[in-house]
Amino acid sequence: MTESQLERGRYLFAFARGLDQARLEGVLGLRGAPLEVVEHRDLQAVVCSVDLEEFGEAQLKEHLEDMEWLEDVARTHHDVVHAVSEAGAVAPMRLVTICSDDVSVRGRIESLYPQLSEALSRVEGRREWSVKVYATRPAPPETVDAGRPVSGAAYLQRKREQAAQRRSTGDEHLREADEIHQTLARSVVATRVLQPQDPRLTGRADTMILNGAYLVPMEETDGFRAVVSRLAELNPTLEIELNGPWPPYSFATLE
Amino acid sequence: MAENPRRLLTQRLETDPDSVERDLFKLVLTIIELVRQLMEAQALRRVEEGDLTDDQVEALGLGLSRLEEAMEDLKSRYDLTTEDLNIDLGPLGTLLSEP
Amino acid sequence: MSEIQSSVSGQLAVRDASQISLVDLLDRLLGTGVVLAGDVLISLAGVDLVQIRLHALITTVRADMPVPRNLQGGADG
Numbered sequence: 078m079t080e081s082q083l084e085r086g087r088y089l090f091a092f093a094r095g096l097d098q099a100r101l102e103g104v105l106g107l108r109g110a111p112l113e114v115v116e117h118r119d120l121q122a123v124v125c126s127v128d129l130e131e132f133g134e135a136q137l138k139e140h141l142e143d144m145e146w147l148e149d150v151a152r153t154h155h156d157v158v159h160a161v162s163e164a165g166a167v168a169p170m171r172l173v174t175i176c177s178d179d180v181s182v183r184g185r186i187e188s189l190y191p192q193l194s195e196a197l198s199r200v201e202g203r204r205e206w207s208v209k210v211y212a213t214r215p216a217p218p219e220t221v222d223a224g225r226p227v228s229g230a231a232y233l234q235r236k237r238e239q240a241a242q243r244r245s246t247g248d249e250h251l252r253e254a255d256e257i258h259q260t261l262a263r264s265v266v267a268t269r270v271l272q273p274q275d276p277r278l279t280g281r282a283d284t285m286i287l288n289g290a291y292l293v294p295m296e297e298t299d300g301f302r303a304v305v306s307r308l309a310e311l312n313p314t315l316e317i318e319l320n321g322p323w324p325p326y327s328f329a330t331l332e
Numbered sequence: 333m334a335e336n337p338r339r340l341l342t343q344r345l346e347t348d349p350d351s352v353e354r355d356l357f358k359l360v361l362t363i364i365e366l367v368r369q370l371m372e373a374q375a376l377r378r379v380e381e382g383d384l385t386d387d388q389v390e391a392l393g394l395g396l397s398r399l400e401e402a403m404e405d406l407k408s409r410y411d412l413t414t415e416d417l418n419i420d421l422g423p424l425g426t427l428l429s430e431p
Numbered sequence: 432m433s434e435i436q437s438s439v440s441g442q443l444a445v446r447d448a449s450q451i452s453l454v455d456l457l458d459r460l461l462g463t464g465v466v467l468a469g470d471v472l473i474s475l476a477g478v479d480l481v482q483i484r485l486h487a488l489i490t491t492v493r494a495d496m497p498v499p500r501n502l503q504g505g506a507d508g
Contacts (some may be wrong), residue, residue, distance in 0.1 A: 081397025151456045172460040207455060230386075236396075237376055271458060278454045323451060326459035345473045352475055359471065361482075 079227050084129040086175040087115075087182055090157040091324075092168040092189075094197045096121045098117075100164035107153050115179050117186040120193060125126060132175055155324075162324040166201035168193055169330050189331060196329040201243065203266060203292050203321035208305060209274075210257055210287035211316040212250050222227050253315060254287040257308055262306060267292040269327040289329035298322070361406060365414070368403055370394050 088107055098114055106112045106125025115122040130136065140146045151172060158169045176182045186193065227235075262268045273285040293301045302319065309317040355386040375392045378384055384392070407413065473481045 113506055147359070147454055147457065151453065154460060155451060155456055169460075172457075180370065227397060229390040229395070231393070231395065232397040233379055233389060233393040236372060240376060242372075274454050279452075309451070320451065320455065330459070345471050346477075347473065347475050349476065356473075359473070359483075 079326045083331070084127050084133070086129050086132060086177055087124045087179060088127045088132060089124055089170045089174040089176060089182065089185075090154060091123050091161050091170055092186065092193050093121045093123060093161050093165045094119060094194075094201070095163065096123075096165035098164070101160055104157060104160045106157060112157065115182045115186075117183040118190065119163075120186050120197075122182050122186060122191070123136075124155065124176075124179075125157075126325075127175065129175070132173060136172060141324075147172075147219065156323045162204075166197045167324055167329065168196045168200070169324055169326050171330060172198065176196065189325070192331055196331060200325040200329040202296075203294050203300070203325060203328075206211055206291045206293055206301065206319060206321035207323065208257075208261060208287065208289045208291060209285055209318040209320075210254055210312075211281065211283040211318070212246075212286050213283055213314065213316075221290075248288040254314065256290055257312070257315075258287055260308060261291055261304065264301060265291040265293050265297070267328055271327070274300065286315075292325060292328045293322075295322075357410065358412065361410070361412065364406075365403060368399050371399070394412075 082215055090106070090112075096114065101112055101114070101123070104112055107127055108131075110125040110127065113124050113126075115124055131140070140150075158167060161167045176185060205259065258268070258270065269290040271288040271290060273288050276282060276285075291301070305317060305319050309315075345359060347353060375396060379389055379392070471483045472479055473483070
């Protein structure tokens, strides 16, 4: 029986500083592989070994289109990053960053050292919170039931009015979203506005008018939640959804 | 702001011998509805641009209102709502809108 | 942090860290966000058969656009 030459690589979950490795005990990497820490200067990289047959460039393209595979890897990735965030300052990696070996990992830390140090300082002791704002979709206009035949011109006129109504509602939403975002921005360390999410992906019919990420010092968590609560009270026609605390994905992930 | 292309995921429509008819019908209805909405949006734009005669506007409106009725009829016969058809001109609209 | 409050208009919904939705996760981990294209891949009995590229099928026509050659009247190559 021939032994297959499995090519292996190092999957990078995150960089860290001041990592308390004991707190990573019991946390597994991908496919049950143990987590390992590669150190260089005052920084650490949290990695695990993976098969390049699964994670190498060839297969990767297909896998990235496969929702099941994506979900599985993303959740493990998040669980690891979350554990690291509880054990030190963390700069998460994007999904599927592979280095050939530990020498390569250290090399990466070395070449990214200034940006990494800066990013870690930026997020140390801070957490990401997601604030999404939804506006209720107006009821769909009634279609023609009474009074047909309607003249063609009248039909188009009605459609124009509906379109104008949608546009003005849209403008109002932009104003509301901006106001909420500015209020939140004043009470946090950093912000990032993300694209609103496709309703088919969120499973919600409402219109998402704001998808914001906010970096909040841990000791200011209660104050931040109070601000969000207050905004919810002030905007009864909107629904505000707060999620977190999360690792600082939107604030420390290097491109 | 640096350009940030978005990852596009293709939706897979899984069917089997028992469901394939209804699934394909839903898909066809979805495409018809998409085309209908695009026609209507484009007609409105042309009307607003003001380069159509009164007769053309009347004929367009009449045709589109009949199309809307026919669509409502088809949907109700198969007990489908617009949400069921999964139409969201959002991302697609962006791909199709004029520069 | 593990409280979950259900949300009604004007109120707040809060969830804990382990409940990050897949969409939120992919938005952040993939760096390009996630969106569904107007494409459908039809598969029957587990076999991929046909892909429909909606955005390639459909474009809107403006008054000032040239008419496609094959639709012009008169003799043409």
